[in-house]
Amino acid sequence: MPSSKTKQNLRSSVVDLQKTPSHVAIIMDGNRRWAKKHSLPAIVGHTKGAQTLTNIVKVANKLKIKTLTVFAFSTENWSRSEKEIKNIMKLFNVYLKKQLKFMQKEKVRLDVIGDLSKLDKNLQKAFLDVIDKTKNNQNINLVLAINYGAKNEMKRAILKMIEDVENKKILKKDISENLISSYLDTKNYPDPDLLIRTSNENRISNFLLWQLSYSEIYITKILWPDFKEKDFIEAISEFQKRKRRLGGN
Ligand code: FPP
Numbered sequence: 001m002p003s004s005k006t007k008q009n010l011r012s013s014v015v016d017l018q019k020t021p022s023h024v025a026i027i028m029d030g031n032r033r034w035a036k037k038h039s040l041p042a043i044v045g046h047t048k049g050a051q052t053l054t055n056i057v058k059v060a061n062k063l064k065i066k067t068l069t070v071f072a073f074s075t076e077n078w079s080r081s082e083k084e085i086k087n088i089m090k091l092f093n094v095y096l097k098k099q100l101k102f103m104q105k106e107k108v109r110l111d112v113i114g115d116l117s118k119l120d121k122n123l124q125k126a127f128l129d130v131i132d133k134t135k136n137n138q139n140i141n142l143v144l145a146i147n148y149g150a151k152n153e154m155k156r157a158i159l160k161m162i163e164d165v166e167n168k169k170i171l172k173k174d175i176s177e178n179l180i181s182s183y184l185d186t187k188n189y190p191d192p193d194l195l196i197r198t199s200n201e202n203r204i205s206n207f208l209l210w211q212l213s214y215s216e217i218y219i220t221k222i223l224w225p226d227f228k229e230k231d232f233i234e235a236i237s238e239f240q241k242r243k244r245r246l247g248g249n
Pocket of ligand 1: 029031032072074077091095144
């Protein structure tokens, strides 16, 4: 039994701090349904979703989780209305401005996966600026998936691999699962141990298809803006009860 010092007790959920997952991925879903439920515009749901993210980073940090990767904007989200896309991009800008102080205080290292090149140049610059300013922070990696789609990520990785084979930087015979992983946007991180998806949707939705091969999946009906510290603790506690078989016995 771990000592009580290594446990975080919250309501009925107990987390063993010695066994927290190293990498948690989250599909933050349900912002618009939350807004609709409260008769508010979609952007209010996204803004509340951004506040939820800050709270969850704080608790993940407390639990000594090393990497948190969250789906913030998918390659499919471009099909939303122009107004909603514009509002989400504005929200990213505000988030980066407002959260830098928090990230420095909590020693959060920001990173982005996905193809940033489709974003407005100033927004790209704002992301790169915060990434640079937080690059030496060592408590937790906050990885935002922006204009991210796993199929797009794989396509970019394959094209780069072909280019490297053609330029003789790598040999066809060297292509292994590890080498493929090293061409993905997530090359600097281990695969997620746990995927959390809110709002009761039972799909992967083109998120980290390669990396989630053996991750445990936790789905909750709570809408992302309502997802609280206790709900995150509950997910981690449930993860710790699972027996990870990783394809073996
Ligand atoms: C899913 O809810 C959420 C998104 C597509 C956008 C995610 C954005 C945030 C959580 C904002 C905070 C993030 C940052 C980095 C500032 P949805 O719109 O698909 O809601 P629905 O499933 O109810 O339609």
